Amino acid sequence: MVDGKVCNSVTSNKNTQVCYICKAGPKQMNDLLTIKQRPINTYTYSFGLSTLHAYIRFFECLLHISYRLEIKHWQIRGEQNKAKMALKKQEVIDQFRRKMGLLVDMPKQGFGNTNDGNTARRFFENTALSSEITGIDERLIKRFSNILCALSCGYALNEDAFDSYAMETASLYVQLYGWYFMPTSVHKILVHGASVMRSLLLPIGQLSEDVQEARHKEVRWYREHSTMKMSRKCTNTDLIHILLISSDPLISSIRPLPVKKPTKLGTEVYSLLKIPEESICITKRTQFSQDTDSDSEINSD
Ligand SMILES: [Zn+2]
Structure with a gap:
């Protein structure tokens, strides 16, 4: 998979605020009733979902909402509102530094900013503290975290279960923060995620960039x-x-393979997985070997 920027330039999508799959603009993003009926360019499904960048984009989406919580508006207009937002932003950044030891939204020398995959992962690991710092509803952070975890775990997902979970999350988002138009990267996963997954041969997590x-x-x-x-x-x-x-x-x-700690999956993430056939085979095999073991014991006795 590739980054969203690459997808935009391959599909000649000049406006990055427009979804390159269904061409929905910012104003159509939160209208969940009509968003699924839009014509879709299925060719773009082959670009996947950019699961690694999704962590950063979901994190930044919540961060930007938290800066605007007092103003409750997507665009910041007027000196007074700009000052209010700057104050809130500084407060959130300071709290991240003090409570979690995270450098958030700071320009990095040479390239980009400090919002990288690791920062985002830490943010979604401790949802209670993240919610306390940002003032964002914990249910939404938890749901975002579950979706990201399911996408990157490498197991095959149950597309129908994922679709309904993602759409429920989108409804919760609109219900809570309908004034902030959903960013394209979040929209892509919540609305088109299941369709993209159906079009791929491998589980989405194994195609990560x-x-x-x-x-x-x-x-x-x-x-x-x-x-x-x-x-x-x-x-x-x-x-x-x-x-x-x-x-x-x-x-x-x-080259020896790096030893990776297996990630623990929560029950909600489990409910989004397909029941892996291998695990059924393994249970059958262990049952069988236990049976034969007991047989051999009897024989030896
Ligand atoms: Zn779209």
Whole structure:
């Protein structure tokens, strides 16, 4: 999968506030009755859902709502409102730093800001504290967290269960914060998520773009230490060579796999999963082996 920015440029969607799948603009986003009836460009389903960036986008959506909680308006107009929002923003940022040790919404030197996947994941891990800091309804944070967890867990999801859970979440969002037009990235997952998943061969979590993203760090290191710097062409050629070598299937197969802690899934996330056939096979197999074990015991006796 790729980032939303890439999807927008591939589909020549100039306005990033417009959904590239159904072409809904900000004003149509919160109208859940008509949003599902819009004509859809099914070709765009192949771009997936950008599950890694979804964490950041969902987090930023809630953050922006929390800055506007007093004004209750999508666009900030007038000096007074702007000052109010700036004050609230600073307060939220300070609290994140004090209570969670998180640097939020601060520009980073060189590129982007400090809202990365790790910040977002920490935010969704402790929903009670996040709700206390931002003033956002905890039910919504919890639901967002469950959706993101289900998307990135790597297991096959039950599309119908996901669709109804996502639409219920969208209704809760509109009911609570209808004045803030749903961002395209949130809309894409809640409204089109299930349809995109149906069109893919693998479970959505296994197509995550964090593999490419994890390469950024290595690309920077390789460029600095393993390339000629005579010209850009030389640098890029060397860089591509080393990337090809290090991602070669044979070399990849030799490298030990990183040990990952299994993520704990909550009961609500479990209810969104397809009952995996393998687990049924495993239970059957263990039952069978237990049976044969007891048989062998009898025999040996
Ligand atoms: Zn859409």
